[in-house]
Amino acid sequence: MPAVIEARDIVCRRGAENVLEEVSFSVPAGAYVGIVGPNGSGKSTLVKALLGLVPRAAGSISLFDTPLEQFRQWQLVGYLPQNLGPLTPSFPATVTEVVRLGLLAGKGFPRRMQQQDHRRVEEVLGLLGIAHLGKRLIGELSGGQQQRALLARALVASPRLLILDEPTAALDPEIREQFYALVGDMNRTTNTTVLLVTHDIGVIGTHASRMLYLDKTVLFWGGFDEFCYSPEMTAFFGEHAQHLICHRH
Numbered sequence: 600m601p602a603v604i605e606a607r608d609i610v611c612r613r614g615a616e617n618v619l620e621e622v623s624f625s626v627p628a629g630a631y632v633g634i635v636g637p638n639g640s641g642k643s644t645l646v647k648a649l650l651g652l653v654p655r656a657a658g659s660i661s662l663f664d665t666p667l668e669q670f671r672q673w674q675l676v677g678y679l680p681q682n683l684g685p686l687t688p689s690f691p692a693t694v695t696e697v698v699r700l701g702l703l704a705g706k707g708f709p710r711r712m713q714q715q716d717h718r719r720v721e722e723v724l725g726l727l728g729i730a731h732l733g734k735r736l737i738g739e740l741s742g743g744q745q746q747r748a749l750l751a752r753a754l755v756a757s758p759r760l761l762i763l764d765e766p767t768a769a770l771d772p773e774i775r776e777q778f779y780a781l782v783g784d785m786n787r788t789t790n791t792t793v794l795l796v797t798h799d800i801g802v803i804g805t806h807a808s809r810m811l812y813l814d815k816t817v818l819f820w821g822g823f824d825e826f827c828y829s830p831e832m833t834a835f836f837g838e839h840a841q842h843l844i845c846h847r848h
């Protein structure tokens with residue numbers, strides 16, 4: 600099976616400190632990977648390194664069998680960063696305009712929107728329950744509404760790899776459920792590979808097929824079921840949470 604992500608011996612530094620050490624793993628197409636680990640264990644740094652947003656001190660990364668340095672097909676990748684923070688009310692773009700940006704990476708010049716692109720934007724706004732907000736300036740919306748618009752932007756180009764870093768922190772429980780149902784559906788029906796950084800154990804238990812437990816280096820990498828009964832799992836989540844997560848079916 601082709602690997603969507605191949606990471607070999609990645610080292611990342613922040614100042615003089617190594618925040619990732621010798622991180623290696625390979626994600627097959629269609630996997631739903633839950634990335635967990637304590638605060639400051641390097642999860643966000645890892646996803647940013649995979650996207651080339653922070654430099655590596657050592658190691659190699661390939662996306663879709665292409666070394667990161669040569670990778671140009673960014674329309675295949677949807678990314679929702681952690682903590683974008685609220686946008687100021689004067690941010691000069693409507694929700695629809697922000698979501699459209701998600702389609703532009705896949706277009707050559709001139710970057711014109713086609714009729715089907717407009718339909719796709721409408722469709723994704725509808726899926727995330729924000730169709731009625733399309734014409735509003737994004738900076739005037741609540742944190743949760745802004746987050747949904749940014750999710751729509753990450754989803755609109757139907758990416759083959761979706762990287763979500765604590766995506767639902769600002770969402771209320773009902774919308775959060777809908778969001779994970781949508782991502783789970785993309786994973787199952789279109790084989791979209793998902794990488795999800797989260798502290799939300801319920802979500803991990805429901806959706807993840809593989810686990811990456813990180814604390815500067817990879818402490819566990821493997822199938823969810825194997826993780827479920829591992830000492831690493833008990834050490835990180837405790838026995839009570841382990842019981843809740845592992846009895847998901």
Ligand SMILES: Nc1ncnc2c1ncn2[C@@H]1O[C@H](COP(=O)(O)OP(=O)(O)OP(=O)(O)O)[C@@H](O)[C@H]1O
Pocket residue numbers: 613614618636637638639640641642643644645
């Ligand atoms: N922009 C930055 N400049 C300097 N150090 C940073 C920066 N971002 C992160 N770090 C440091 O890198 C380490 C890993 O941080 P990172 O955000 O990757 O962890 P995390 O596992 O995602 O944490 P959390 O669960 O709290 O979101 C931490 O020690 C953090 O202080």
